[in-house]
Amino acid sequence: MAEKRTGRRALKNQVLEILSQNSPDQVLAQILQVPLKKAVNPLIGLLCHQDEKIRWRAVTALGRVVPAMAESRMEDAREIMRRFMWHMNEESGGIGWGVPEAMAEVMANHPGLAREFAKILVSYVDEDQCFLEHDVFRRGAVWGVGRIARIHPKLVQDAGPALAALLDCPDAPNQGLAAWAVGNMGYAPAADKLRAMTDDKTMTPLFLDGELTQASVGDLARQALEKLEAAAS
Template identity: 30%
Template sequence: MQKKLESILLKRDWSGGREILREKDSIRGLMSRIYVKDGLMFWRAIEALGVAAALVEEQNKGYAAELIRRYFWSLNDESGGTAWNASEAIGSIMAHNPKECGHFNWQLANLSDDESLQVGVLWGLCNLAIVFPKAVDPVFEKVCPFLSVENAELRGLAVWTFSLMENYAQAKEMWVIPEDLKKRLEQDHSMLEIYIDGELLPFKVSELLKKEVITFYTKEFQQGDFTWSICVASSQRGLCWLSIGNPGTEESELRAWAKKQAPGALVLWGMHPNCEVITQLTEYFAGSRQEFTIPIDSRGTPFQRKVWEELRRIPYGETLSYGEVARNVGNPKGPRAVGMANNRNPIGIITPCHRVVGKSGDLVGYASGLDHKERLLSLEASHCQE
């Protein structure tokens, strides 16, 4: 078993190793593997433990939470307190099972009182800030003191957590670094390594003040006998990308878009930050949802954002012409400009450019093809009177 696990870690092949990782012996093997911090393979074992816990959780509800409880128990005096690298393990399990285990947020944060556990705690909270910031929001007071500690690794992890939480649309106002401290951190060129997306990546502390994360996920949706392949991506502020088409092609286009609209951002694969949009899209294609209620992070020129905001005002099942949209945004001579803004719309369906038609009602201009535009309008027409 251990050789199989090492092979999975070496390749970081979570998909190909699903059946092996799902076995309880694998969990025990990974728990033993993380006793020794030996660089990249240690961190991949930490990540694999979270992945494995999520796989077992699919079949055995409550397993991930029970595994975390076992780790907390192993840290108390009654057990002898011998749980090597437990804070990293707990952080990984929580990050891969955020809805099932997010309620352990305070217990994880309180482990930062133990100096030997601080790196794991802050790494875990940083990962939670990416996938489930709601769980990190209440523990501000446990992260704040690390913004000014001497240890660059701890300081950098705290800075990045603050940066991520500051951009979280629903975060408390307290997640703002004071200006005087922020100025010092902007000049902080101390280096640290953070395990993210399978690698130990080097950062300057100052870089992490503005280091964005965009998390994407691809999923198929059914509309009758037709299958939609859709790629969605979210920043801390909200949904910033929704495209239709081949997953490989759409990922490449997303990364190209992110280079322009979010320079320096890490683009990571992940479902959890996109769960709500996936749920609402499922309801939309089933005909049971006519309005989307998720935060939107629109990135474009002021005129483009104005057009996209106007598109989101077009009611379900209705259409406007390019000229009508142009008049509504105060540019009556600009149907062509509206068409260009539609073409640059990064959030299809939810910013419904499919509801904009030609002057005589003709279906013209849709990035993924007019057949898709027709299907979306037909879907809405068939349900708008229900």
């Protein structure tokens, strides 16, 4: 038993060392060299790491590892997705920090898993379904819907009204991320609310294309409007 614990600890340290590399491309290349099933547990554990860079790299890595598992055996990947869902459940005994983001990153990289599980993620932002009451926790689900919308917008169209409602949320990151998400999915009924937000200079974090950035709520609203207008024309 002690030998197993030592092995798990060594593997977690190995994965953490990989995620700490300077180059994101190098991180992904190296993480895929670790046996896929063995990489999952350390990566899920690192979703709660105190370093935000490590957390997001764990999200990104899971978004490559789980789809790679699906290519070998789809049921193994489904099991990981069901495990994510369990972590989101109060019965799990904890809060699934980073889990909605990881679910979304997996689905963004695997259309089959997206078709099966996108509605679950949508339910986390919908007040009539499995709505996440905690503002900070909900940000991950809103980002996740927006992430999928960039790749598979039709699979998350049902989230449009719920995201439009979050444009009125007093939590600025929820507002900004909701604006980004409705722009990605082309949800035109949100346009009037977006116009009312364009002067909001409150800053909010946004993880985009492998980098954690900062953007104002107003900028995200303007960018969303531009996408809506481009789609309409």
